[in-house]
Amino acid sequence: MKNYKMILRYDGGRYDGWQKQGNTENTIQQRLEEIISCLAGCKIEVFGSGRTDAGTHAWAQTANFHMCWTGSVDELKLAINEQLPEDIAVVSLEETSDRFHSRLSAKAKTYEYTIWLGNEPPVFWRRYIFWCKKDLDTQKMEVAARVFVGRHDFKSFCANKRTKKSTVREIYDISFRYEGRRLVIAYHGNGFLYQMVRILTGTLIEVGEGKKEIRDMEAIILAKDREAAGFTAPAKGLMLKEVFYGEGQGL
């Protein structure tokens, strides 16, 4: 039984997110488990670094699974890719330590949220971008974002209101990148709550629109109330960019 670490890229547009939950059947995890279980000849569980929402994309989701496989790792990667639909791909596959777990060993993650600043419809990016159709004061958004950097209780930015678990997380950095008419906001932190990046982005967009002020940001954090924060930006603009593991893969 070997432990395999894989990096996955997917267009989440037509899926119910990464993880199977209750009745949802159409998840990325499920597609992978079906294919890998079929190759293994027995039920294999695939562990992701974390859930991605329905409609959210991944440039590099990390997952791992334990399997007996007599062929080479390249043959296994090819065999999985051959059976995956064209909107999911294994971009790398390697054998790893038995103790590696894609979620428990993760040290940090980067998510990117992409906003369209153009006046004309973003024809070729429309599936991976949010076009809010309003003029945004991105300078103000950049200043507001700095308030979120650091260790905070992000309860106001958590869609799951009834969670009993800690809602404290640390954001190491929020950076703004401009690529033509696209604005990419990259969030780098030790972990993110359910819909946290989308709610942070929605709040920043409301600052950009003038609906909220920079000075409101601290009060929103302190409120520990989802109602205080802005709207939840659409899933399709969100991309899990990278999952980071420490030295020796975080063991």
Added chain:
Amino acid sequence: MKNYKMILRYDGGRYDGWQKQGNTENTIQQRLEEIISCLAGCKIEVFGSGRTDAGTHAWAQTANFHMCWTGSVDELKLAINEQLPEDIAVVSLEETSDRFHSRLSAKAKTYEYTIWLGNEPPVFWRRYIFWCKKDLDTQKMEVAARVFVGRHDFKSFCANKRTKKSTVREIYDISFRYEGRRLVIAYHGNGFLYQMVRILTGTLIEVGEGKKEIRDMEAIILAKDREAAGFTAPAKGLMLKEVFYGEGQGL
């Protein structure tokens, strides 16, 4: 009655090409004519710079139409964009000379064909790229492409075998650009026959695969026979990049 010149961007994936022909109903031209005719209150014809095949995309197709419109040109552009589906956009609209005709005044065009050179599936580009899943000798392809530059009878590269019209065209340049694992072949010429760019690309891919040799290219041109050339590369990799008009818009 004013003459409007517009630049259009579209994802051709779900359309039967630019132009209505016979029974095809689902064309880009038709969508535009419906919307503009509705705004005008009478039947308006929209002239494109040329047809694009079913499934082919446009970064900048040029079209023109004659219309009575009392509002500003920006209002007209907005009104059209508001009614267009999200895979078609008017990126610019301006009033132009009465004598301007998007097809007759066109002096040159650039088409780009994008090929995926990676080993993993091109998840986010899959709709706009051709992945031939074979190792390509792109050096050989670059040398072979030079044979096509110049004024030639491109009958071997025309899908319409029964055409009575001249099949002589001039290709000013064919350039290769590498963007990560994407190879973009840009064809710049005074005009292109039906499926000519896709057949040229298919022929170059066959050179890259070793199925054809560089020395075969001249014989393929001289054969004036579609059977001599390579396969027709898929429509989805093709993009009409730009249409050029001379000084004073080619009048």
